[in-house]
Amino acid sequence: MSNQGLGPELRFGQRPRRSLYADDLPEDDERVAGLFNAAWYEVARGSWADAEETLARLLALAPDDGEALVLLAKVHVARGRLAHALEALDSARDVGWPVDPNLREAIVSRVGYDPQAELADDATPSVPAPGVKDAVAARQRSFHLRQDNEQLQQRIAQLEREIRRWIFATMGVCVTATGIVTWALVPPVPRPDLPPARQAVASVLDSSGMGLLRTVPAPQSPLATLADRVVPGIRTALTAHNDDGVVIANGELADYRERQAIEAIWLELPEVRRVDWSGVTVTSRIVGGRVQVQPGDTLSGLAFRYYGDPGLAQTIAKANEITAKGLRPGQFLAIPPAP
Numbered sequence: 188m189s190n191q192g193l194g195p196e197l198r199f200g201q202r203p204r205r206s207l208y209a210d211d212l213p214e215d216d217e218r219v220a221g222l223f224n225a226a227w228y229e230v231a232r233g234s235w236a237d238a239e240e241t242l243a244r245l246l247a248l249a250p251d252d253g254e255a256l257v258l259l260a261k262v263h264v265a266r267g268r269l270a271h272a273l274e275a276l277d278s279a280r281d282v283g284w285p286v287d288p289n290l291r292e293a294i295v296s297r298v299g300y301d302p303q304a305e306l307a308d309d310a311t312p313s314v315p316a317p318g319v320k321d322a323v324a325a326r327q328r329s330f331h332l333r334q335d336n337e338q339l340q341q342r343i344a345q346l347e348r349e350i351r352r353w354i355f356a357t358m359g360v361c362v363t364a365t366g367i368v369t370w371a372l373v374p375p376v377p378r379p380d381l382p383p384a385r386q387a388v389a390s391v392l393d394s395s396g397m398g399l400l401r402t403v404p405a406p407q408s409p410l411a412t413l414a415d416r417v418v419p420g421i422r423t424a425l426t427a428h429n430d431d432g433v434v435i436a437n438g439e440l441a442d443y444r445e446r447q448a449i450e451a452i453w454l455e456l457p458e459v460r461r462v463d464w465s466g467v468t469v470t471s472r473i474v475g476g477r478v479q480v481q482p483g484d485t486l487s488g489l490a491f492r493y494y495g496d497p498g499l500a501q502t503i504a505k506a507n508e509i510t511a512k513g514l515r516p517g518q519f520l521a522i523p524p525a526p
Contacts, residue, residue: 218248219245219248219249219252222241222242222244222245222248223245223252223254223255223258225241226238226241226242226245226255226258227258229241230258230261230262233265235262235265235266236266238258238262239259239262239263239266242255242258242259242262246259251282252282253279253280253282253283253284253286254279254284256275256276256278256279256282256284257275257276257279257284257286259272259275260272260273260275260276260279263275264294269294269295272294273291273294273295276290276291276294410427410428410429410434410453411425411426411427413452413453414427414449414452414453416452417448417449417452418445418448418449421440421445421449424438424439424440425437425438425439425440425449425467426438427453429458429459432458432459432460432461433459433460433461433462433463434453434459434461434462434463435463435466436462436463436464436466436467437466437467438466438467438468439467439468439469439470440467440468440469440470441469441470441471442469442470442471442492442493443469443471443472443491443492443493443494443495444491444492446464446467446469446495450462450464469495471492471493471494471522472493472494472495472524472525473524473525474524475493475521475522475523475524476493476522477519477520477521477522478493478519478520478522479517479518479519479520480514480515480516480517480518480519480520481516482516484514484516485500485511485514486500486501486503486504486511486514487500487511489503489520489522490502490503493522493525494525496525499525499526502523502525502526503520503522503523506520506521506522506523507520507521
């Protein structure tokens with residue numbers, strides 16, 4: 188049977204790949220494209236039986252290939268199987284391939300054509316077309332399920348990031364709250380090794396509103412802070428400021444050895460020329476004390492430490508009834524107030 192009158196709708200050309208859901212079966216893409224090109228070549232040669240066999244193999248791999256179904260319809264028309272040609276066109280339309288209605292009418296309007304009689308009398312097997320809708324629907328469901336799965340994976344990753352941020356934020360709040368409660372309830376550690384004046388601190392009302400009194404060090408100048416590096420704790424009892432190259436110090440010191448060490452570090456500063464100690468009281472000169480002799484100690488050295496005057500060594504010697512040669516490491520000496 189001739190295929191005249193079918194119009195330009197049955198014009199075909201080679202193609203690199205099929206278009207619908209091609210990404211679902213990447214390894215079959217090349218096979219489908221190769222089979223279609225082979226079938227097109229066989230149609231051009233008029234090898235209708237070979238073309239039908241090739242298209243059968245193609246549609247087994249890609250039952251939703253609309254262009255191949257339309258090409259199969261041409262093969263059926265050429266072989267006189269108009270009923271099967273109509274089935275192929277209907278299947279192509281079902282999978283979304285644009286089929287011209289005039290093409291179907293051209294097949295139906297053939298003189299003496301009876302589709303039911305042809306189907307009853309045709310004993311030659313043809314390419315099966317059933318199940319195309321189900322195949323397309325299954326592939327669409329698979330495609331959408333993969334999209335939903337990717338969205339769920341992204342949502343899970345986002346929730347995990349939010350959970351980690353929430354955990355870190357909660358830990359930070361807990362640590363901060365623990366620090367505040369501890370600071371409010373635990374009293375400051377006393378320093379019995381420091382003189383009373385050095386333990387003086389400013390009392391302030393706790394900002395938490397609980398009415399608890401806390402003690403914090405009073406603000407000090409950079410000079411006092413520098414002195415605190417040499418004599419720890421001294422900034423609570425000593426203040427100082429630079430007045431045109433002269434450091435004016437005020438407060439208390441435990442002994443003259445501390446004064447000597449602090450003065451040495453201040454004089455290292457390029458902006459300091461000398462130190463005025465007139466406003467500083469050295470408590471060891473007034474109250475004396477008790478000391479354990481260390482290796483290298485001498486009576487004159489102890490006199491400078493406690494009195495600021497090595498010439499008062501005899502005051503310590505008379506108070507303890509010893510001589511310079513009788514000084515031994517480990518023994519305790521009473522240091523009387525300066526005369």
